[in-house]
Amino acid sequence: MGKKAKVKRSLGRLNDASLSAQGKVIVTSMTDNPHFKEPYPEGVTPLAQIKGTLGNFDNACIEARSGAKQSLAQRKSFRAQFIDELNDLGDYVDLVAKGNVEILTSSGFDYTKESPPSQVKHPVTYPSVVLTQGVKRGAIVAKAKKFPRAASCEVHSTTGDPTVEGNWKHAAVFGQFKNMELDGLTPGQQYAFRMRWIMPEGPGPWTPPFFFMPT
Structure with a gap:
């Protein structure tokens, strides 16, 4: 019997951003x-505490730009926490x-694949997306590997709280998936994006939110 999929333990390899x-x-x-729910x-870190630590870490990263030893040490401490x-x-x-x-x-966690592969295939049911800065100011480019039978890819965006469904707005629908450009965005404004495949039988599930700040 193969290993089950589980959460990856690779967060320490990521840079601060x-x-x-x-x-x-x-x-x-x-x-x-x-x-x-x-x-x-008991014994599991509450989500509110994790949110607080994330805020402290983000603030420490900003303070650390000064290069001061105390600020650098504080960033390191909050990062480890x-x-x-x-x-x-x-x-x-x-x-x-x-x-x-x-x-x-x-x-929202990255996870490992089952090993060895199961006899029953479990295809990815939402786009695997990479976001990059576009050539034009206030534009971003999304790239996704085409999913079999997908007719198009729908994109929603929000500058508000992505956990509130009413904040999401339709942004675009793309028929090709290598260079999906969204323009007219506000430079310096952080956006959350989500995407889903539009299949012959209807839309698939949304991706977890992607966060990006166009320049």
């Missing part, structure tokens, strides 16, 4: 997640998911 972005995805995905069991708390939450996610890919996906 990537760690912060990944943390925001996890926090957003875990908020009001029906698979992981709050309050969490944030990683520890996310890893603790990852243990809880593994305990609940028990290898269920859909539950793991809903948590």
